[in-house]
Amino acid sequence: xxxxxxxxxxxxQTIIKILAETDSELHQKQLLTFTRTSPxxxxxxxxxxxxxxxGKNPHLAWxxxxxxxxxxxxxxxxxxxxxxxxxxxxxxxxxxxxxxxEAIAFFKLNSAGTGTSGLKRxxxxxxxxxxxxxSRNKSSMKEKVISTTVRxxxxxxxxxxxxxxxxxP
Numbered sequence: 193x194x195x196x197x198x199x200x201x202x203x204x205q206t207i208i209k210i211l212a213e214t215d216s217e218l219h220q221k222q223l224l225t226f227t228r229t230s231p232x233x234x235x236x237x238x239x240x241x242x243x244x245x246x247g248k249n250p251h252l253a254w255x256x257x258x259x260x261x262x263x264x265x266x267x268x269x270x271x272x273x274x275x276x277x278x279x280x281x282x283x284x285x286x287x288x289x290x291x292x293x294e295a296i297a298f299f300k301l302n303s304a305g306t307g308t309s310g311l312k313r314x315x316x317x318x319x320x321x322x323x324x325x326x327s328r329n330k331s332s333m334k335e336k337v338i339s340t341t342v343r344x345x346x347x348x349x350x351x352x353x354x355x356x357x358x359x360x361p
Contacts, residue, residue: 220248243278247281247285254295271306284314292318
């Protein structure tokens with residue numbers, strides 16, 4: 193007999209994980225809304241979905257979380273392990289300096305509830321990741337400029353301090 197709905201939490205979790213892999217931001221947002229509003233979704237799957245989407249599209253997950261913060265805080269704010277893991281997975285995936293700074297400002301105005309240590313770990317990982325990515329981009333850009341415009345030994349003479357001032361964290 194075929195059923196049109198999952199028979200267990202693990203079956204639903206597998207389906208959600210597959211759906212979260214989509215490249216469509218619209219579908220990701222619809223999945224976040226479905227798991228947030230559907231009565232058949234277990235509360236742990238709401239957190240898992242947000243974390244899965246955050247791994248694929250950190251900016252969307254962060255924006256969605258902020259827009260529905262009261263809901264997430266009500267659901268997880270007093271549950272130490274859930275709020276910690278939710279904030280950690282959500283924040284550590286932030287990959288732009290702007291989102292990182294926005295997260296800091298957001299939690300100055302909004303309580304992290306019992307998720308304070310998860311927030312701190314997430315912010316540290318995001319900061320480290322953003323700086324590593326920025327350093328990689330800086331090296332990659334420098335190599336591209338060197339390979340296409342100037343000889344390596346002349347790069348520092350030509351761009352020197354400007355390059356460091358412009359592209360240093």
